[in-house]
Amino acid sequence: MNLANRARGQKEDGAMLLEFALVIGVVAAFIFAIIDVGRVLLIQHVLDKATENAVSDAKVATDLRFDVRQWAAVTDQAAEDRFLSKREAILLRAEELALTTAHPADSDAPAVLSSYRLVDDPAPTPHHVVLLLPGQSVERVSRKRDGGYERTVVEHPTCPRDNCVEFGLAGGLGNTQMLRRHPIVAEAHATVDTLLFGRLTTTARALAWMEQGARGSGDARLGLPEPRVLPPPPVYNSVPTTGTQGASRPAPPPPPPRYIPG
Amino acid sequence: MFLEAALALGVLIIFFTGILDIGRAASNYFLLVNASNEAVRLAARTPDLTEGVYSAGSQQQLPVSHQEVQARAFEVIRAMRTDAQLDNVEVQTACDPAEDLVRVEIAGTYRSILTLYRGIRMNVEQTSSYLPAAACQEVS
Numbered sequence: 270m271n272l273a274n275r276a277r278g279q280k281e282d283g284a285m286l287l288e289f290a291l292v293i294g295v296v297a298a299f300i301f302a303i304i305d306v307g308r309v310l311l312i313q314h315v316l317d318k319a320t321e322n323a324v325s326d327a328k329v330a331t332d333l334r335f336d337v338r339q340w341a342a343v344t345d346q347a348a349e350d351r352f353l354s355k356r357e358a359i360l361l362r363a364e365e366l367a368l369t370t371a372h373p374a375d376s377d378a379p380a381v382l383s384s385y386r387l388v389d390d391p392a393p394t395p396h397h398v399v400l401l402l403p404g405q406s407v408e409r410v411s412r413k414r415d416g417g418y419e420r421t422v423v424e425h426p427t428c429p430r431d432n433c434v435e436f437g438l439a440g441g442l443g444n445t446q447m448l449r450r451h452p453i454v455a456e457a458h459a460t461v462d463t464l465l466f467g468r469l470t471t472t473a474r475a476l477a478w479m480e481q482g483a484r485g486s487g488d489a490r491l492g493l494p495e496p497r498v499l500p501p502p503p504v505y506n507s508v509p510t511t512g513t514q515g516a517s518r519p520a521p522p523p524p525p526p527r528y529i530p531g
Numbered sequence: 532m533f534l535e536a537a538l539a540l541g542v543l544i545i546f547f548t549g550i551l552d553i554g555r556a557a558s559n560y561f562l563l564v565n566a567s568n569e570a571v572r573l574a575a576r577t578p579d580l581t582e583g584v585y586s587a588g589s590q591q592q593l594p595v596s597h598q599e600v601q602a603r604a605f606e607v608i609r610a611m612r613t614d615a616q617l618d619n620v621e622v623q624t625a626c627d628p629a630e631d632l633v634r635v636e637i638a639g640t641y642r643s644i645l646t647l648y649r650g651i652r653m654n655v656e657q658t659s660s661y662l663p664a665a666a667c668q669e670v671s
Contacts, residue, residue, distance in 0.1 A: 426609070426610040426613075427606060427609065427610050452606070452607075452610060454610070474611065476607065476610055476611065477569075478569070478573070478603070480576075
């Protein structure tokens with residue numbers, strides 16, 4: 270090999286190295302981006318599941334039919350206590366799933382859940398999942414992009430606290446009608462620290478309408494109609510069976526009564 | 532080399548925008564699925580649905596029971612996503628006494644980023660058996 274060829278070969282080696290460096294940079298960024306997106310999607314999925322659990326519990330809980338407008342002048346303390354304890358149970362169950370993946374106390378956790386505090390609530394316990402009933406609003410405390418914390422007021426999407434026609438009507442719609450017209454909303458929010466995109470936020474929101482004739486107790490006391498109970502269907506056991514003893518088959522236990530909306 | 536890079540970059544940008552667009556379209560599609568799911572649940576539990584097929588915004592008179600079901604579908608779309616990229620959303624509800632079924636159909640046009648396939652029409656249909664001991668109400 271003469272000197273000119275050797276020099277050309279060295280030049281090509283350098284070009285190859287440069288191309289490799291460029292390509293490896295792009296490929297590495299691509300792979301990190303996939304990892305980041307995967308992490309955000311994981312957190313989003315967990316929050317989706319937590320909020321769906323919360324609303325699916327809430328929509329069949331008659332104790333949640335307590336009229337939050339009564340907080341100014343409580344007329345039924347027992348109903349309010351049942352409401353608060355039921356809501357606490359639902360939120361704790363929903364949070365359990367989210368907290369297994371993202372814990373606010375861990376500094377190296379994949380995500381940090383934001384906390385919520387209901388405005389004008391008699392039991393303002395902060396939670397990482399919130400249940401918003403019509404006419405309620407909530408304050409969300411989340412991490413900012415550049416450190417520190419920010420507070421955001423989240424309103425009910427269809428019946429905001431200060432701008433809901435039905436909520437403001439004195440002697441207007443009852444709470445049952447309110448809950449039929451407007452959904453129960455569950456929300457969860459988290460910030461995820463990513464390798465490439467910095468701090469990203471993700472929000473999950475699920476909504477459901479209160480089921481009519483839901484299981485539970487206290488409907489009559491809260492001014493709601495009791496669910497109608499249908500008579501059990503007839504049991505066909507009159508045909509004798511010829512067993513070894515010649516005795517007829519024992520009648521099966523009666524089925525549980527069926528509930529249909531009142 | 533610059534020409535090659537420019538060509539490749541153009542193709543790549545279209546490729547990634549397409550991926551983003553498909554993701555957004557899927558998100559809007561599942562919004563319609565959620566809305567129809569919630570609406571058909573309400574329809575199945577409403578005991579006095581008038582028999583027949585009813586569309587929101589059509590000339591025919593819409594029974595109150597069907598209005599409530601259709602309003603539920605719109606409300607889900609509004610409450611779940613304030614920035615849904617959907618145009619011309621139409622809801623159709625039906626109660627079929629012969630099959631004892633209720634049906635909700637929602638259609639909407641997705642506003643895409645790329646103009647290559649602007650105006651994708653998405654259509655979702657959900658059917659459910661009607662509430663036990665209930666029947667479609669005859670048209671009076």
